[in-house]
Amino acid sequence: DAKTTQPTSMDCAEGRAANLPCNHSTISGNEYVYWYRQIHSQGPQYIIHGLKNNETNEMASLIITEDRKSSTLILPHATLRDTAVYYCIVRDPFSGGYNKLIFGAGTRLAVHP
Amino acid sequence: ETGVTQTPRHLVMGMTNKKSLKCEQHLGHNAMYWYKQSAKKPLELMFVYNFKEQTENNSVPSRFSPECPNSSHLFLHLHTLQPEDSALYLCASSRERQGPYEQYFGPGTRLTVT
Numbered sequence: 001d002a003k004t005t006q007p008t009s010m011d012c013a014e015g016r017a018a019n020l021p022c023n024h025s026t027i028s029g030n031e032y033v034y035w036y037r038q039i040h041s042q043g044p045q046y047i048i049h050g051l052k053n054n055e056t057n058e059m060a061s062l063i064i065t066e067d068r069k070s071s072t073l074i075l076p077h078a079t080l081r082d083t084a085v086y087y088c089i090v091r092d093p094f095s096g097g098y099n100k101l102i103f104g105a106g107t108r109l110a111v112h113p
Numbered sequence: 114e115t116g117v118t119q120t121p122r123h124l125v126m127g128m129t130n131k132k133s134l135k136c137e138q139h140l141g142h143n144a145m146y147w148y149k150q151s152a153k154k155p156l157e158l159m160f161v162y163n164f165k166e167q168t169e170n171n172s173v174p175s176r177f178s179p180e181c182p183n184s185s186h187l188f189l190h191l192h193t194l195q196p197e198d199s200a201l202y203l204c205a206s207s208r209e210r211q212g213p214y215e216q217y218f219g220p221g222t223r224l225t226v227t
Contacts, residue, residue: 032213043117043203043218044156051213098144098168098210103156 022088136204
């Protein structure tokens with residue numbers, strides 16, 4: 001699986017957009033980019049995933065660069081409840097027999113009033 | 114409501130006790146997972162089940178014994194644990210074992226071994 005690099009921590013003002021970057025320069029053609037988040041002491045929550053195209057759902061937008069070597073998760077209007085650790089995971093969901101997610105340290109996003 | 118429930122939410126047990134963690138998913142998924150999250154460490158995958166069949170044991174010690182009687186229920190039986198086994202144990206499920214399907218996690222069981 002391709003390695004991902006994320007900043008350790010970020011801050012964002014409530015109501016503003018939170019842009020969380022992820023570098024995955026060794027990503028292969030079959031690997032998807034997944035984003036999950038974990039609010040303190042809770043189970044991780046799926047946010048969004050994509051392969052090549054930009055994706056948007058009710059929670060966030062995922063922007064993947066044309067060369068696919070990096071991506072950005074965008075929370076358009078951050079709220080205090082978005083304070084969490086955000087994980088960027090790159091994975092080929094068809095290899096290795098099952099869809100194994102490998103969680104790194106993630107980015108700790110703090111949303112402040 | 115995440116669709117994945119876990120009981121109990123908190124558990125304190127001695128090293129000689131035997132206890133079980135329960136997970137239930139209400140999403141109609143076919144694959145279920147056990148993860149362990151120790152303090153200040155990333156989540157670690159422990160076991161994977163697909164259609165009740167165990168497809169992965171990620172080098173987990175035998176004092177952890179999983180059981181999957183059907184696609185909706187998953188248990189983790191615990192016996193003679195060590196204090197270092199204290200952690201948050203998370204259950205997850207996905208539509209299928211392979212494919213770009215998201216995993217849905219339960220709230221976890223916070224386990225303390227004394």
